[in-house]
Amino acid sequence: MTQSEENYLKGIYHLSHAGQQSVATNAIAEHMETKPSSVTDMLKRLAEKGLVDYQRYKGVSLTESGAQSALKVIRKHRLWEVFLVEKLDFSWDEVHEVAEQLEHIKSEQLIDRLDAHLDYPDFDPHGDPIPDKDGKFKAREKRLLSSLRPGDTGVCIGVKDSSSPFLRFLDKYGIALGSEISVTAKEEFDDSMAIRLGGQDLQISHQIASNLFVKPNR
Amino acid sequence: MTQSEENYLKGIYHLSHAGQQSVATNAIAEHMETKPSSVTDMLKRLAEKGLVDYQRYKGVSLTESGAQSALKVIRKHRLWEVFLVEKLDFSWDEVHEVAEQLEHIKSEQLIDRLDAHLDYPDFDPHGDPIPDKDGKFKAREKRLLSSLRPGDTGVCIGVKDSSSPFLRFLDKYGIALGSEISVTAKEEFDDSMAIRLGGQDLQISHQIASNLFVKPNR
DNA sequence: AAATAAATTTAGACAAAGCTAAAAATATGT
């Protein structure tokens, strides 16, 4: 399995919402920042290897084997992200690029020992679940902060957008995984909301609130 | 710089004894387990990029820039080996293959922080020196155990052969980096020697003694 | 100094992974 193949499988996995739906060629091309014709070529190779079900013009979906491979890559990516943050003091907005490379290192022993070294984490620094050796992971109840209503409270458990600018914005305002958030008001007009966290009151736009996952209390 | 280019530079560096001598095409091919024609192709590409001095039929040598690049890869390889042994409890015969992959990860930040995390080690698990960011490393007085004479003593500080079978042999007989070794006798006939280490007496062949580096005591 | 052997390079293929431009299939609007 080449790095490129692994990247395609991972991309298809995410675009298909964990292997549920089938995915369009153009969607893959956009996600991978490549051209649709290149995607078509790769889909043929992946189909040849039994990793995807592909009929031309009909979109593509992962086979069981393809999904398992994708999950292995995702497991590695997220474990490395934990390592970078926990052991090497990277901040959560600096880890993704490096993990994109590390996820392709081939060694069962390495990833098992890394997992143990990190004390078998369940979630990565962005709150995403880490699949175990068999590709299984814990699902958590999570809702977008934007779906809460005044009076509701919750704990921040993940981000939907994990781009550096967004993560740095959160750092700046002291919003981190584990933060207790209570919604004090919501503006009908632009869906912005007033929230209270750690003693301070903040006014956040809908764009922010709709990229933060919370575990609602109750 | 591609992975393959990095591997060639590293190979040439080692074959040229740290950039001293020039290296033959066939020697590179054998070392890299590839064909001489493939080597010729690559040498042209490396010469094009100013990483080697190459004239056809005349062998090849690293430029200053090529040597620096090789040293960066070697630095990464050896730091990762230390990490695997110190932090993930790999044994010294298990690290090489994985380090061969990890050495190609591109991130200054990663390798600097790894270096700090490991407390700036000077030597890798096989006793080889780790170049610093500028490619400089500490040279140590080291001699082959086979060059010592009865009555001489020394500390084991490295291995010449770092293959798994040899390293496991050393483990089996309790020979490790840091071991105090004294030569009690030497057989003229086959150059085997009797040594004493950690209370026990051992008889070792010339093949063993000529693959162990020691720092002689006076 | 030839003849022979060894080392090295060239020529021509191939696979992976990408691209552009053109063709074909599918979807949409009237």
Add this chain to the structure above:
DNA sequence: ACATATTTTTAGCTTTGTCTAAATTTATTT
């Protein structure tokens, strides 16, 4: 239903890195 737009595929070309087989250069014998 038909024209148009969108999506997807095909065809053909490029680069990297490999290979085999043949040609060439250099080294070693006789």
